[in-house]
Amino acid sequence: MNIAKKVPHKIILPEDKIPQQWYNLRADMTTKPAPMLNPATGEPATVADISPVFCEALAKQELDDTTPYFDIPDEVRDFLAIYRPSPLVRAYELEKALGTPAKIYFKYEGNNTSGSHKLNSAAAQVYYAKQQGLTSLTTETGAGQWGTALSMASAHFGIDLEVYMVKVSYEQKPFRKAVMQTFGAGITASPSDTTSVGRTILAERPGTGGSLGCAISEAVEKAMGTENCRYVLGSVLNQVLLHQSIIGLEAKAAFELIDEYPDIIVGCTGGGSNLGGLIAPFMRDKIQGKHNPTFIAMEPASCPSMTRGRFAYDFCDTGRITPMAKMYTLGCGFIPAPNHAGGLRYHGMSPIISQLYHDGLLDEARGVVQTDVFEAATLFARCETILPAPESAHAIRGAIDEALRCKETGEAKTILFGLTGTGYFDMNAYQSYHNGTMKDYVPTDEELAAGFASLPQLTTSA
């Protein structure tokens, strides 16, 4: 093996190829995602409707489905330059271990202290908040990557931050809190008694481990009750997918440098920010008939919004105080089992991803159990020297399964997957996998039915 004779292990974009604009996939979608609805009126939400929650520039990005490109502000590009461009990596060792003729590439977003791609949107959201003269922000975090990312961006741009952290993650990941504190953020385990929605949920389910939906409710309530404060969210929203398009734009530019194009693109999905960002420019090619890659979304079998959910209007939060979005959802009352490791525990799915899946442009969604995910994670780590996040390992599982299918058929397909981040704060889960105590969990039809019962009245099922 000699690096001079083949595609290098890492493809890193030169400075002049680094994207200067975000790409808004909605502008090129034939069927646009259904509009967000104001729950009070049942009418499509306007910028004025959502401006009490989001800062203005972000509210505009959220609702704009016609502008294809947005300039990345200089200050945001400066911040991104700290850890970007992220490498596109050829997984030679994994290919060898699998004995596959497939070429496996991954876009690696873990080389920053937040340990994930979440920093891409955190940088943008904090910048716009600061520009608007806000003095503080609230947010929720599940696995902790988003909270860490936002803490980092808030420290950089100089704005206060309060993070509502899903209680089960708060307990499973004691050190995530210390990292966020190092960056100066305040942390509250959710549900908490600091908000009325938190107190209500605690009264109804005293032992709950919480959920992203519930933490969102608390963070929104807190933001709306605090002067010069807004709420920011790390996934699901259109604005987040816009900021995350940098992943796909860089990946596509890197493939151009080596004169390749992926046949299969795999990403993990919780709220959809990584998959949405990764596939955006490749999906444009598919919509415009230039290329026909296969897109695969990997989700946990324990929180199967795409594979077992409904395509319906739902609240984005458990407390039912946000606008409603049309998306694949398990119902805003669904809370995944506490033994589910890591993130990807959101009840819904990005409206953009949901629409693409509904229209067959996103080809397939697959639910996988966590022991299969950690098996893939461990093999990947030993081959490629990166300890993956459990979330990312869902995508690894999908890529490995595709590579093994290529081995059966003899096809030398090019597979791209998104490696969203690192698993340094998930060692409890790795330990339970290694010592055999990790359990898989798949919700029963009855449990799902209970979640669907929480869907709002105007719901039309798919």
Added chain:
Amino acid sequence: MNIAKKVPHKIILPEDKIPQQWYNLRADMTTKPAPMLNPATGEPATVADISPVFCEALAKQELDDTTPYFDIPDEVRDFLAIYRPSPLVRAYELEKALGTPAKIYFKYEGNNTSGSHKLNSAAAQVYYAKQQGLTSLTTETGAGQWGTALSMASAHFGIDLEVYMVKVSYEQKPFRKAVMQTFGAGITASPSDTTSVGRTILAERPGTGGSLGCAISEAVEKAMGTENCRYVLGSVLNQVLLHQSIIGLEAKAAFELIDEYPDIIVGCTGGGSNLGGLIAPFMRDKIQGKHNPTFIAMEPASCPSMTRGRFAYDFCDTGRITPMAKMYTLGCGFIPAPNHAGGLRYHGMSPIISQLYHDGLLDEARGVVQTDVFEAATLFARCETILPAPESAHAIRGAIDEALRCKETGEAKTILFGLTGTGYFDMNAYQSYHNGTMKDYVPTDEELAAGFASLPQLTTSA
């Protein structure tokens, strides 16, 4: 701030500038480090003497003080290409926070799963072991970076590994073990009952938290009693500094790209591998009269081998089974206080670093207490978005102090420091710093005297 108008935040070497050889500083030293001694004979150790412990290629590198350059084998370069070149980063935000006219750069070695520069030597050592047909390796680890690095390299090249982990780190860093296990390594807390030296130490000091010196003894004993097995060490040795020279070579090449040269170079020192690697090519310039940078070694006040130790022959391990090296040492019986966070807990110091310090070429060594170190770490994290390892934060402390001195004098000096790695597994220490329970510790003269009493008989003090 616009990245187009100034030195970029990160300088990353293009492929054609990546070093293809390691640099052996000893070849250019006027006064060579004193030879390692065979403790049985008191004579300089030969390749034959040390080959039962080290594999042959490494034994030769260990004793060679005349060959200035060694080719990096292709397989090692391929491995290094997974995570190298590492960036040289301009710490603009830290400069701004300090209000200093100084230009601060750091060479960042944390962008790999081991979280530190240790992987540079692990790759080389495992490669040569595999080449020689060995089937297993043993080693020790303190803070865990070396053990993780060696686990990663062992998984990559396909060789078994048993890690003796200093007990206090084993307990302070529960998740380090899980990471090494993910890469397939076996882990034993040291001192242990698996070796006779471990049993002896346990009998003498039942409650000991262990030390690197003790873990080394156990790993060496285990290797010598196992067929086709050798011992590998992550610091102190000449061969390790040779492999780590890639840090300095890359840094120097990066400075050439931006037409700069550092006035002050700061590194943390435990066994000396990082500082030795970082300064190697710059020290050559100083020896050859081409440049005159100031070199500063930062060590913990709780384990002050350079600032309060003796320049004397000593064993490299607590169990007194290794060859003896002439170095700054606290005595092989010295064990730092258990409340000391992180690594940098070795009783001695690289013979190369020791000789340079003794000769005044390494200008200064400074001992710092850990609360001052974590203060620097926290400021750095908030400015530069990287969560530093406590070890690395010693260097940050030194760089900040130099930058503040420049602020007083108005000098726009160029400061380079080595950021050896990340602190993801040191959150207990960060927590204790944030909640105010972290205590500083400086050994008394009596405690140091007890350590010096453990120096071997032929000792000549400096």
